Amino acid sequence: MYGAVVCPRCRKGFAVDLERRTSSCPHCGRRIQVRRMKTHFTSESASLTAQAVRELNRRGRRLKVDQGPRERVLPMSPSRIETLVQDLGEFDQDELEAALGGRTAMEAEEILRRVLQMGLVYEVSPGRYRKA
Ligand SMILES: [Zn+2]
Structure with a gap:
């Protein structure tokens, strides 16, 4: 299982293997405890997770990444x-x-x-x- 997380130091998104206890940020090298991180996206697929990370980095932290394909959300009337x-x-x-x-x-x-x-x-x- 993979997760898209945001680095607590540099605020950039990256993918982690959720089965591992620790990981480090590829952008600034900060070591993180995987369990303590808030995951913005989780998937069995490394490529889907990588895509979610790209979305996170493009649109910033406020974005909630879609969990896979979903019908387009209509404006709320x-x-x-x-x-x-x-x-x-x-x-x-x-x-x-x-x-x-x-x-x-x-x-x-x-x-x-x-x-x-x-x-x-x-x-x-x-x-x-x-x-x-
Ligand atoms: Zn970082």
Whole structure:
């Protein structure tokens, strides 16, 4: 299993073998504990992981790399957002992000702000939301 990680020192992405305990950054040589790294992408395929690393380095750390082929994500219209919220019922930002399928955390945050403004959801407890 391979994973795409971001170097804590130079902030560049690289691929690691997740079965190994340590690895080092090919860009700056920093040694890392594989287990402690947040993986932005995991795959059995070294070439898919390398592709994810290229994407990470091209678009920066905020990017959440797609896990393989997936249908194109359509822009979120208010009615789609409403349907999504109805389906979720009660959720937190991570669940919303997962339901958005491959969109970035930033977009989940933005959508959350919008549905709160629209009165579609309310905050039941800090960080938990429920459809109104
Ligand atoms: Zn580095």
